[in-house]
Amino acid sequence: MDWSALRIAAGASAAFTIDYDLEGHLVAVAADYGVSKDLTGHALAQIARHPRDRYHVCCRRPLDVPAVLQALTRCGARFSIDFFLPSAAHLIPAAAPWLAHADLVFANAAEHRLLEQVMQSTAAGQVQGVVVTDGPRPVQWLHHDRLLAACTPPYARPLEVTGAGDTLAGHLLARTLHGDSPAAALRSAVLAATRHTASPRPAPGPSRS
Structure with a gap:
């Protein structure tokens, strides 16, 4: 495993409080991002130094998703994407202009429904590949649907x-x-x-x- 892109920063770590109901369904997520607020600048600097590397982008706050995906697309880098359900309704539309450039998009069933809605309502093109998880049900790898x-x-x-x-x-x-x-x-x-x-x-x- 290559840790050369690791950055250690002084300050508070990101902390999340995740609440579930008695049936195990997500109820609420609260976040304190701490030093991870500087993540976007670090990612953009890494892309500028290594434009031909492969990247996996976790599209979740506080990352500036459009800035990172635009930088990867401009330099022709290979990249994949995933989302985090509590922020997916906001970040999937934000990522839409660059989703067709990703090799793979990872999504759970709820995120996949959002993804399909966004791609149908925009002129962003077609997602090349999507890996869809759905709890205990089959994981599906879709290529051009x-x-x-x-x-x-x-x-x-x-x-x-x-x-x-x-x-x-x-x-x-x-x-x-x-x-x-x-x-x-x-x-x-x-x-x-x-x-x-x-x-x-x-x-x-x-x-x-």
């Missing part, structure tokens, strides 16, 4: 759902870059995300040397 591959997650008792989408996206992109077929990459990514959800989060404790 046609099913390219699908994989049903194996049953696992969920213990930690936060980060499952990031695990799936990162694993799928890595396997694709290593030459796996879409079906093989998707199957491997779904299994990785399932292992993540079935693993308890380690309890915080003192560091050990």
